[in-house]
Amino acid sequence: xxxxxxxxxxxxxxxxxxxxxxxxxxxxxxxxxxxxxxxxxxxxxxxxxxxxxxxxxxxxxxxxxxxxxxxxxxxxxxxxxxxxxxxxxxxxxxxxxxxxxxxxxxxxxxxxxxxxxxxxxxxxxxxxxxxxxxxxxxxxxxxxxxxxxxxxxxxxxxxxxxxxxxxxxxxxxxxxxxxxxxxxxxxxxxxxxxxxxxxxxxxxxxxxxxxxxxxxxxxxxxxxxxxxxxxxxxxxxxxxxxxxxxxxxxxxxxxxxxxxxxxxxxxxxxxxxxxxxxxxxxxxxxxxxxxxxxxxxxxxxxxxxxxxxxxxxxxxxxxxxxxxxxxxxxxxxxxxxxxxxxxxxxxxxxxxxxxxxxxxxxxxxxxxxxxxxxxxxxxxxxxxxxxxxxxxxxxxxxxxxxxxxxxxxxxxxxxxxxxxxxxxxxxxxxxxxxxxxxxxxxxxxxxxxxxxxxxxxxxxxxxxxxxxxxxxxxxxxxxxxxxxxxxxxxxxxxxxx
Amino acid sequence: xxxxxxxxxxxxxxxxxxxxxxxxxxxxxxxxxxxxxxxxxxxxxxxxxxxxxxxxxxxxxxxxxxxxxxxxxxxxxxxxxxxxxxxxxxxxxxxxxxxxxxxxxxxxxxxxxxxxxxxxxxxxxxxxxxxxxxxxxxxxxxxxxxxxxxxxxxxxxxxxxxxxxxxxxxxxxxxxxxxxxxxxxxxxxxxxxxxxxxxxxxxxxxxxxxxxxxxxxxxxxxxxxxxxxxxxxxxxxxxxxxxxxxxxxxxxxxxxxxxxxxxxxxxxxxxxxxxxxxxxxxxxxx
Numbered sequence: 001x002x003x004x005x006x007x008x009x010x011x012x013x014x015x016x017x018x019x020x021x022x023x024x025x026x027x028x029x030x031x032x033x034x035x036x037x038x039x040x041x042x043x044x045x046x047x048x049x050x051x052x053x054x055x056x057x058x059x060x061x062x063x064x065x066x067x068x069x070x071x072x073x074x075x076x077x078x079x080x081x082x083x084x085x086x087x088x089x090x091x092x093x094x095x096x097x098x099x100x101x102x103x104x105x106x107x108x109x110x111x112x113x114x115x116x117x118x119x120x121x122x123x124x125x126x127x128x129x130x131x132x133x134x135x136x137x138x139x140x141x142x143x144x145x146x147x148x149x150x151x152x153x154x155x156x157x158x159x160x161x162x163x164x165x166x167x168x169x170x171x172x173x174x175x176x177x178x179x180x181x182x183x184x185x186x187x188x189x190x191x192x193x194x195x196x197x198x199x200x201x202x203x204x205x206x207x208x209x210x211x212x213x214x215x216x217x218x219x220x221x222x223x224x225x226x227x228x229x230x231x232x233x234x235x236x237x238x239x240x241x242x243x244x245x246x247x248x249x250x251x252x253x254x255x256x257x258x259x260x261x262x263x264x265x266x267x268x269x270x271x272x273x274x275x276x277x278x279x280x281x282x283x284x285x286x287x288x289x290x291x292x293x294x295x296x297x298x299x300x301x302x303x304x305x306x307x308x309x310x311x312x313x314x315x316x317x318x319x320x321x322x323x324x325x326x327x328x329x330x331x332x333x334x335x336x337x338x339x340x341x342x343x344x345x346x347x348x349x350x351x352x353x354x355x356x357x358x359x360x361x362x363x364x365x366x367x368x369x370x371x372x373x374x375x376x377x378x379x380x381x382x383x384x385x386x387x388x389x390x391x392x393x394x395x396x397x398x399x400x401x402x403x404x405x406x407x408x409x410x411x412x413x414x415x416x417x418x419x420x421x422x423x424x425x426x427x428x429x430x431x432x433x434x435x436x437x438x439x440x441x442x443x444x445x446x447x448x449x450x451x452x453x454x455x456x457x458x459x460x461x462x463x464x465x466x467x468x469x470x471x472x473x474x475x476x477x478x479x480x481x482x483x484x485x486x487x488x489x490x491x492x493x494x495x496x497x
Numbered sequence: 498x499x500x501x502x503x504x505x506x507x508x509x510x511x512x513x514x515x516x517x518x519x520x521x522x523x524x525x526x527x528x529x530x531x532x533x534x535x536x537x538x539x540x541x542x543x544x545x546x547x548x549x550x551x552x553x554x555x556x557x558x559x560x561x562x563x564x565x566x567x568x569x570x571x572x573x574x575x576x577x578x579x580x581x582x583x584x585x586x587x588x589x590x591x592x593x594x595x596x597x598x599x600x601x602x603x604x605x606x607x608x609x610x611x612x613x614x615x616x617x618x619x620x621x622x623x624x625x626x627x628x629x630x631x632x633x634x635x636x637x638x639x640x641x642x643x644x645x646x647x648x649x650x651x652x653x654x655x656x657x658x659x660x661x662x663x664x665x666x667x668x669x670x671x672x673x674x675x676x677x678x679x680x681x682x683x684x685x686x687x688x689x690x691x692x693x694x695x696x697x698x699x700x701x702x703x704x705x706x707x708x709x710x711x712x713x714x715x716x717x718x719x720x721x722x723x724x725x726x727x728x729x730x731x732x733x734x735x736x737x738x739x740x741x742x743x744x745x746x747x748x749x750x751x752x753x754x755x756x757x758x759x760x761x762x763x764x765x766x767x768x769x770x771x772x773x774x775x776x777x778x779x780x781x782x783x
Contacts, residue, residue, distance in 0.1 A: 049594070128743040178669035198701035251611055351630055352628065355624065355628040355631070356608070358624055359610050359624060359625075362621070362624075363612055367609065367611045367612070368606075368609070368611075370605055370607065370609065371609065373594075379593075392605050393606055395595075395603045395604055396594075396595040398599055401598040402598075403593055403596045404566050404570050404573070404593055404600070405564050405591050405592060405596070406591065406596060408591075438692065438702050440701040466691070466702060466705075468691065469689060470691040470692060470706060472566075472689070472702075489614060495593060495596070496564050496566040497570075497596070497705065
């Protein structure tokens, strides 16, 4: 009988930080404070090869290896990364202890056969972690304590058959029992260094000196202890499976409405609104089709969300039918109930967020926008697109004429003008010569030297001109007409009034 | 035209209201008109302004139909006077937001939707017209617009109550597709006119002028007006050619008189571009 298998995996060297920037190239340590001393919090393989171990004073480590690369330890980021890794490990088993101490504890009882056996599961896990850039060790044993000890202190990754934990643990040091360090030192003074020595000692004599802690730890490692299941921050989801596969858009729409209504109740309970909503359609043939909609503001309005999803239904090919649907909220944000500050008898202020969502989902990301002023005098840089629900800052200065339509890029034209600063007398655009009756300018706009080297001396002279029919154009000439460094004197049509 | 007597006026007004209700299919309550604030224009339109909850159309004239800049500014001015958020849908955005801000549409009131195709522009307009939070919807349509598409938009506008404007554009000057029937409540053509000379001795440009043509209007006669372009609050100006007129004739009908600067240039200084304030005299010419 093999009741439970625990598979802790430990990455004792560099916590759980993926090695993405070649951090393991040379000796590297992270630094933390232990009281008033600076100590090595963690060290990589190259540093450990030189004898630099966690807990060593930083000064000593630097004395051993001048030029040692030292980074600040980030325990919170380490913990967050470990939790992300724990959430990823839920693919192997649904039962996982809270990630702590640079290790994860997975209860894979009854899950191993899905991966083709315990050895195959372990190999898959280790190769996936290695591919992701983690240094990891794993062990599989019948009790959490034994697995914890073997993953950290055994020579190589191992699987302990049921009932053989005492033999597997016998040679390991007492620190493998998760005893406090001073107790381990106290036991070492008595000559107790290995687990087998502790197991052989009469319990009564040790209890008088150290209390019951050593033997309780030993019993836990050999006979097992409960683990508290841990779940990553709840991902909201709803699932519906159907007796008969669904084929028509109408049926799918009804299913979506029901799922969304249930999901919105759940969102309301935790005061959140969805920002991104995914629907996965599981087809009879085993493939999955997905739809995604986003909202500009967190929302839990069932009608609105269902309508956005249903609008995209025509992109779903049901094949031989859809037998199940999953609704997942990958991104939810706080959304509290709000009192609308409306005076009696007044219409409530309009909210265009729902409209923005519908249009963005129909047209695509970034196709619904506002234009916001940017502090730049160069016309093409003076306005930029911003998301539609951000409030743009105050507008542009109204002292200078600006056209209502612009050409991007400006349209090269042939123009005649007196140098250095006469208005153009005529220009040719669309193969038509336009004589200029009146003009206003020049408005000189200098290049922004802090952006490009080439703009250091560049200039544009802008003219607002009116032709004989009264049409108004926005022309500019590159250069001031005197200094060749400011531009090549070519004329461009930039906009129309 | 003689003024109808008060006794007759009431039944006529009642009949007009009844016909307006019948035209709407008894659906929505009548929304108030949106006046131009230009006496001649408002007098020519049956409700004293553009009807809200209705579709209107504007386009350029001649070669101006390609970009329709004057028409775009005309629409921007109408929307600016309306207040509230505006949705502007087009196939590809070539609008310049600072220019629209000068016609009275600041960036926080204007929402752009780049739809890519004409059909998508119409869909976006319809979606926007259904949204009660929007005060107005503008759509730029290049080329042909079928009667049923415009009727769809008219119905959506009637239901929503917002002001809907469609800006017709075409790559062909004088495109016959722009003259095809359309269910718009009013159809406007906006063409540029040579502007008035700037203030004497001051270089620059005076306010632009447009010839505003009402090609078709439900319940009104077509007409033609010369106006001054929209100002920073979206109001059209009255063109006052007082100089060309004999003194006295029609002076009371004109609300804005043209002001001219007269100043004597300083002999010892080079002539300044802007008249020095101390020596400027503003005089009303009549």
